Amino acid sequence: MLLDPLQIPIVAPAVLVPVDVVAAVLVLWTLLGPRRRGHGASWSRGRTAVLVRVAALAVGAAIGLLAVWWFGDVQDLFGVAFTAVTRMWVAVAAAGVVLFLVVLVQGGWGRRVVALAAGAAVVLAAGLGINVDFGAYRTIDQAITPDPYPSGTLDHQHAARPGAHVVDAAEWHAPQGMPRHGRTLAVRIPGTVSHFHARPGVVWLPPAAQVADPPTLPVLIALSGQPGQPSDMFETGRIGVFLDRYAAAHHGLAPIVVSPDQLGAPGRNPMCVDSRRLGRSATYVMTDTVHWVEQHLDVASGASAWGIAGFSQGATCSMQFSSAHPEVFGTTLAISSELAPSNGSLQHTIAVGFGGSRRAYERAVPEALLAAHKPYRDHLTVFGYGQDDAPYRQSTLALRAASERAGVSTDLIVSPGSAHDWNTVEYVLEHGLPAVLAHLGLPVDDTRTPLTGTGR
Incomplete structure (x- = not known):
C-alpha cells in the first residue's frame, strides 16, 4: 500500500x-x-x-x-x-x-x-x-488544506424542543449499528440578522447524535484563535479526538460541537463585537449561530446545557459572550484569554471596534461584564494557559479572580512546558474537558481525571 x-x-x-x-x-x-x-x-x-x-x-x-x-x-x-x-x-x-x-x-x-x-x-x-x-x-495535508471537512447534511437531527433536558445517561441505551466515531462536517451558518460575511462553520456530531432517534444532548460552541479558521479546534486542537474517546466510554454520548466563524477571514479580528468598520461579529455568534443551532440540532434548552470554548482570541470572545449572556452559556472553557478585546494598539482597538468611544470599550471588557451581571449562579469557567506564557498567565489569573468575585465557579489548568501554542490547547482540552462535560450534564466519574490517552 x-x-x-x-x-x-x-x-x-x-x-x-x-x-x-x-x-x-x-x-x-x-x-x-x-x-x-x-x-x-x-x-x-x-x-x-x-x-x-x-x-x-x-x-x-x-x-x-x-x-x-x-x-x-x-x-x-x-x-x-x-x-x-x-x-x-x-x-x-x-x-x-x-x-x-x-x-x-x-x-x-x-x-x-x-x-x-x-x-x-x-x-x-x-x-x-x-x-x-x-x-x-x-x-x-493539515498545513496546506484550508477547509478540510466536506459539506454534509445533518441526518436525523431536528429543531431543539423548548424545555428539553439533556438525556439521562442511565436511561440511554446505544442502539445496534450506532457509528463508532463522531462525524465532522462543514456547514453554512448564514448571517441572517448580522449580515456578517462568515466562512463555513464546522459541526461535530457524536455517535449518539447520528442514530435514527438521537437523544437530546448539550452543545459546545468552539471558537478558533486569530489568525485562524473554524476547523482549527478540530484539526489542530483535536477536540473531536478527545470527545471520541469520551463517547467510546459513555455509549456514544458527548456534546454536539459547533464551531462558527467569528473572524470572517484568517487575518481579520472583529473582536467579537458589533462595529461599523469590522462588522457585527457579536450578533453573528449570539443571534445567528445560536438560532441556527436551535433550528437544526436536537440540543437541550437552558444555560446549563450550553457551553462555549475558545483559544486566544476565541477565548477572549468566549469570556465576553459568557460574561454578557449568562442566560445562554453556563459553562466556559477559556484557553489563553486576553484581558480585553484587542486589535492592535488600544487607540486603534477603540477606534475600529467601538466607534472611538473609550467608555464603550471599557464596558465591553470581560471584567466589567462580570461585575455588571453578577451574581452568577451555577456557572463554571475552566481557565487554561501555558506554563511558559507569562503575559497570558497574568491575564488568566486576573480573569479568574474577577470571575470568582462575580460568583462563578472556576478551575485552572496549566500546561507544563508550553506557551501560547496548540500544545497548550491540547493539554487544557484533555485535562479541562471532563469538568466541562460534567457541568453540561453528562456523566464523568472523576472531573479531575483527564480523558483517556494523551493529546501530544
Whole structure:
C-alpha cells in the first residue's frame, strides 16, 4: 500500500531527525567542503573565505534574533511572546540564508549549488522545528488544506424542543449499528440578522447524535484563535479526538460541537463585537449561530446545557459572550484569554471596534461584564494557559479572580512546558474537558481525571 505523502507525520522524529542531519551536513560542506590544495597566498585566501562564511552564520543568526525581538517583542505583530525554541529556529533559518548569500558572492558553482541546498534544508528544518514548538500541524495535508471537512447534511437531527433536558445517561441505551466515531462536517451558518460575511462553520456530531432517534444532548460552541479558521479546534486542537474517546466510554454520548466563524477571514479580528468598520461579529455568534443551532440540532434548552470554548482570541470572545449572556452559556472553557478585546494598539482597538468611544470599550471588557451581571449562579469557567506564557498567565489569573468575585465557579489548568501554542490547547482540552462535560450534564466519574490517552 502506497503512503500518501500528504499524510506524512511532520512532527515525528523519523522526519525531523533526517532533515536536521541533512541540513547540518550540507552547512558543514558549504563551510569547509573540498578546497584546492595550495600554499602561501592560496591557502590564506581559502582560510579567509572560510572565516567569512563562519562570520556570515553568526551575522545571520544575530539578524534573526533581532528580527524576532523587533517584530515580536517591540511591535507585537503576532500577539504572542515567542519561546526560546522558536527564537533559536528563526536564528538558524536566517543564518542559513545569509550563508547562501555570502557563498553566492564568493563564487564557485559547485559550492553555490550546495549552499542553495543547505539554505533550503536549514529553512525547512527551522520551519518544522517551529511547527513542533507551536503544535500547529501534524501532517502536510493539515498545513496546506484550508477547509478540510466536506459539506454534509445533518441526518436525523431536528429543531431543539423548548424545555428539553439533556438525556439521562442511565436511561440511554446505544442502539445496534450506532457509528463508532463522531462525524465532522462543514456547514453554512448564514448571517441572517448580522449580515456578517462568515466562512463555513464546522459541526461535530457524536455517535449518539447520528442514530435514527438521537437523544437530546448539550452543545459546545468552539471558537478558533486569530489568525485562524473554524476547523482549527478540530484539526489542530483535536477536540473531536478527545470527545471520541469520551463517547467510546459513555455509549456514544458527548456534546454536539459547533464551531462558527467569528473572524470572517484568517487575518481579520472583529473582536467579537458589533462595529461599523469590522462588522457585527457579536450578533453573528449570539443571534445567528445560536438560532441556527436551535433550528437544526436536537440540543437541550437552558444555560446549563450550553457551553462555549475558545483559544486566544476565541477565548477572549468566549469570556465576553459568557460574561454578557449568562442566560445562554453556563459553562466556559477559556484557553489563553486576553484581558480585553484587542486589535492592535488600544487607540486603534477603540477606534475600529467601538466607534472611538473609550467608555464603550471599557464596558465591553470581560471584567466589567462580570461585575455588571453578577451574581452568577451555577456557572463554571475552566481557565487554561501555558506554563511558559507569562503575559497570558497574568491575564488568566486576573480573569479568574474577577470571575470568582462575580460568583462563578472556576478551575485552572496549566500546561507544563508550553506557551501560547496548540500544545497548550491540547493539554487544557484533555485535562479541562471532563469538568466541562460534567457541568453540561453528562456523566464523568472523576472531573479531575483527564480523558483517556494523551493529546501530544
